[in-house]
Amino acid sequence: MTADGDPGTGIEAEPRFSTWTGKARGWMLHRLPPDKLLPEDQPSYVASWIYVFGMGAIAALVYIIVSGCVLALNGPAWYHVSGLGHFINSTHLWSVELFFMFMVIHLWGKYWMAAWRGGRVLTWITGMIAFVVSIVTAFTGYLLQTNFDSQWIAFQAKDALNAVGVGAWFNVANLGQILMWHITLLPLAVAGVVALHVLLVRMHGVVPPLEAAATDAQLQQDLPDSAAGEGKHL
Amino acid sequence: MSGLVLAESGISAPGIYLGLGSFLIQFGNLIVIVLMIILFVGALFLPFPRGKDRK
Numbered sequence: 001m002t003a004d005g006d007p008g009t010g011i012e013a014e015p016r017f018s019t020w021t022g023k024a025r026g027w028m029l030h031r032l033p034p035d036k037l038l039p040e041d042q043p044s045y046v047a048s049w050i051y052v053f054g055m056g057a058i059a060a061l062v063y064i065i066v067s068g069c070v071l072a073l074n075g076p077a078w079y080h081v082s083g084l085g086h087f088i089n090s091t092h093l094w095s096v097e098l099f100f101m102f103m104v105i106h107l108w109g110k111y112w113m114a115a116w117r118g119g120r121v122l123t124w125i126t127g128m129i130a131f132v133v134s135i136v137t138a139f140t141g142y143l144l145q146t147n148f149d150s151q152w153i154a155f156q157a158k159d160a161l162n163a164v165g166v167g168a169w170f171n172v173a174n175l176g177q178i179l180m181w182h183i184t185l186l187p188l189a190v191a192g193v194v195a196l197h198v199l200l201v202r203m204h205g206v207v208p209p210l211e212a213a214a215t216d217a218q219l220q221q222d223l224p225d226s227a228a229g230e231g232k233h234l
Numbered sequence: 235m236s237g238l239v240l241a242e243s244g245i246s247a248p249g250i251y252l253g254l255g256s257f258l259i260q261f262g263n264l265i266v267i268v269l270m271i272i273l274f275v276g277a278l279f280l281p282f283p284r285g286k287d288r289k
Contacts, residue, residue: 048282053273101269
């Protein structure tokens with residue numbers, strides 16, 4: 001690794017690495033330095049209730065995953081029969097209800113403040129993907145109730161899935177396959193996309209309100225490099 | 235009692251549906267949608283508590 005600096009200005013240039021591990025580290029440190037990843041404070045415009053719903057959705061998701069682990073470890077013979085099993089099963093469902101409510105309100109808020117501004121397009125896209133993958137995950141959860149409701153939902157859905165040509169690989173009438181999708185692949189997908197979404201929020205900063213002035217010192221400080229010299233992105 | 239029997243047998247109660255013309259919605263879904271709108275509007279207008287050492 002070498003680091004060249006301009007002795008006249010005192011500004012240190014970005015270090016140059018020769019190995020792929022060093023280059024990857026340099027890229028990550030440049031795009032997401034530790035003070036951006038885990039900041040101590042936020043811009044003053046974040047002090048609004050509309051900014052809490054993303055974190056609310058994450059809190060609900062954490063409980064969904066924890067309660068899902070408890071359900072998976074004990075199995076349906078426990079959560080369909082015992083009192084505590086029924087309770088954990090119910091809180092798993094209700095935390096999903098909260099997750100979707102918070103996520104939809106978060107979506108409304110971000111839509112009406114055009115949250116894709118300032119180089120945040122990927123943040124918006126990963127949020128959309130997280131929403132869609134969550135819907136599929138919740139759908140497979142409804143199929144696992146193993147009652148007449150889930151049977152009805154499955155046999156309504158199979159026609160739609162067959163119509164779009166995925167029924168052979170995603171067979172809602174195959175309970176074992178749907179269980180595996182619900183407890184392994186889809187939770188990993190949701191957690192992965194949400195983690196990427198949060199990292200992108202940290203990289204680009206929380207989107208400012210539409211009425212924030214382009215000259216606001218807080219915004220200049222938090223702008224990504226590509227947008228720093230172009231006020232039009234604000 | 236009949237609800238309990240239905241729940242034990244895994245058969246859901248039919249639920250309450252509200253309709254206006256061709257528009258039909260289950261009461262539970264309506265509650266969730268109305269609650270989300272209340273939370274959204276409240277989040278826009280309710281004052282946010284200020285921290286003691288907030289900059």
